Amino acid sequence: MKITQISTSDIAHGAGIAAYRLHKSLQETDHKSEIIVSLKKTNDDTVHQIKKPPSNLLTKFKDKLEAKLEFFSNHWGVQGIYSTSCDVLIKHPLMANSDIINLHNIHWHERNLSLNILPILSKTKPLVWTLHDMWAITGHCIYSFECERWQIGCGQCPDLDSYISLKYDTTAISYKIKKSTYKKSNLTIVTPSEWLKKLVMQSPLLSNFEIFHIPNGIPQDIFHPLPKTEVKLALEIDIEYPIVLFIASYLDDVRKGYAYFEEALLRLHDEFPNLQILVLGNGKLPEKLRAKFKVIEMGYINNEKLINIMYSAADLMIFPSFADNLPNTVLECLACGTAVVAFKAGGVPEMIQHMKTGYLAESQNAIDLANGIKTLLSQPSMLQSMQSECVNSITQNFSAQLQAKRYLSLYESLIERQSSITNKGLL
Known part of the structure; x- marks a missing residue:
C-alpha cells in the first residue's frame, strides 16, 4: 500500500508532530509512507516540501511575499480559501501514485492549504482527514470554548482574537464556504479523541461523513522512563x-x-x-x-x-x-x-x-x-x-504500533470499498 500524509508541517506544531509520528510508524510496517508538508523542518528524505525552499534573493522575496499574502487572507479576510501551494500540491507525483491520502491540518496563520483541495483530492482516491482541533467545524477558531455558534452557522463571533484571529467577522462566510466545499467532497473523518468525535457528530458540516476515533501514538523508543x-x-x-x-x-x-x-x-x-x-x-x-x-x-x-x-x-x-x-x-x-x-x-x-x-x-x-x-x-x-x-x-x-495498526485497518477497508465501486462502474 502506498500512503501519503499531508500536513502544513512535519514538526513545527503539535498537529504536525502527530502527523509525522504516524508517518514514521507506518514506515515500520510493510507499507510505503510519504509525507508532504508546506514547511519542512526535518532532514527526512521521505518528507517532501510542497514548494522548493528559496535558493536566492528573488525566490526568498517571493516566498516571504506569498507567506504574507496568506497571513493577510487568514487574518483580514476569509480563512481557508487562499493558498499559494495548492496547485503545486495537486500536481505532485505522489498524488497520482498513492493508494490513499491522509490529510491532517490544512489551516495555519500562514503557509496554510486551501479547502479547495478537498473535492479535488477525494475524486479519485480515498481521502482520510484527521482533525487535530475544531477548525473544520467552526467559522475560524480551533477551540470554541463556551461558544456554540458553530452548531448554527457562526457569525456574530464573540471571540475574534481566538486563534486563528480575525480582524473582521467573516466567520459566517467561512462557515458557508466550508459547508459548500464539504458537500462536493468524499471524506472519511478521523479524530484522535472521543471528545472531538462527539463534537464532529454534532456538527451540521461534517456529521454526514463516516467518523472514526483513532488515538495518537507515542514512540516509546524515544519517550521512556530514565532514572x-x-x-x-x-x-x-x-x-x-x-x-x-x-x-x-x-x-x-x-x-x-x-x-x-x-x-x-x-x-x-x-x-x-x-x-x-x-x-x-x-x-x-x-x-x-x-x-x-x-x-x-x-x-x-x-x-x-x-x-x-x-x-x-x-x-x-x-x-x-x-x-x-x-x-x-x-x-x-x-x-x-x-x-x-x-x-x-x-x-x-x-x-x-x-x-x-x-x-x-x-x-x-x-x-x-x-x-x-x-x-x-x-x-x-x-x-x-x-x-x-x-x-x-x-x-x-497509545503506542505508535497500535496507532499504525488501526490506521492501516481503516486504509485497507477504504481502498477495498473504492476498488469495489470502481469495478462495479466498469461492469
Whole structure:
C-alpha cells in the first residue's frame, strides 16, 4: 500500500508532530509512507516540501511575499480559501501514485492549504482527514470554548482574537464556504479523541461523513522512563525537594492555563516552600512564582531526547489547559512514567486515569488543581507506584504500533470499498 500524509508541517506544531509520528510508524510496517508538508523542518528524505525552499534573493522575496499574502487572507479576510501551494500540491507525483491520502491540518496563520483541495483530492482516491482541533467545524477558531455558534452557522463571533484571529467577522462566510466545499467532497473523518468525535457528530458540516476515533501514538523508543535521581543531578536539580513541570509552546497562551497553574502553586507555598518548578516553552515565567519558588527555565526545546530527560526529571507534570484535543505532551510525559495533574477538559480525561496515572481536577478550578498537586506530592510512594501504571497505559492504548495498526485497518477497508465501486462502474 502506498500512503501519503499531508500536513502544513512535519514538526513545527503539535498537529504536525502527530502527523509525522504516524508517518514514521507506518514506515515500520510493510507499507510505503510519504509525507508532504508546506514547511519542512526535518532532514527526512521521505518528507517532501510542497514548494522548493528559496535558493536566492528573488525566490526568498517571493516566498516571504506569498507567506504574507496568506497571513493577510487568514487574518483580514476569509480563512481557508487562499493558498499559494495548492496547485503545486495537486500536481505532485505522489498524488497520482498513492493508494490513499491522509490529510491532517490544512489551516495555519500562514503557509496554510486551501479547502479547495478537498473535492479535488477525494475524486479519485480515498481521502482520510484527521482533525487535530475544531477548525473544520467552526467559522475560524480551533477551540470554541463556551461558544456554540458553530452548531448554527457562526457569525456574530464573540471571540475574534481566538486563534486563528480575525480582524473582521467573516466567520459566517467561512462557515458557508466550508459547508459548500464539504458537500462536493468524499471524506472519511478521523479524530484522535472521543471528545472531538462527539463534537464532529454534532456538527451540521461534517456529521454526514463516516467518523472514526483513532488515538495518537507515542514512540516509546524515544519517550521512556530514565532514572530520576540521575537526570535530576545531571540537570543540577536539588534531589531533596519535589519538582513539577509546566510545558507549553508559548507560556502566555491563555488556553494552556498558566493563570490556574500560578494560583494553584501560590496556594501551596506554605506547605511546599521548597517546591521547584521546571518550565519548558517560549516566554518567561512571571515574577509572582519566581519570588516564591526556585524556577528552572529551559526555554523552548524541540529535541525529543532532551524533552524525554525533562519529563523523567519531574516528579509531576501540571497540565492546566482548559481546551485541548489529545495533547502530545500529556502522552509523552506518561510514557516517561511521570504522573500528570490536569483539568477534566477536552480529550485529556481519555489519557489520564484518576488517582492511577494522575489527578483530574475540575476544569478551570485552581483550588482543585492545587488539591491534586498536594495529594500526589504528599504521597511519594504513591507517585512511585504510578510510574509503571503510566507507562502501561501508553503501551496498552497509545503506542505508535497500535496507532499504525488501526490506521492501516481503516486504509485497507477504504481502498477495498473504492476498488469495489470502481469495478462495479466498469461492469
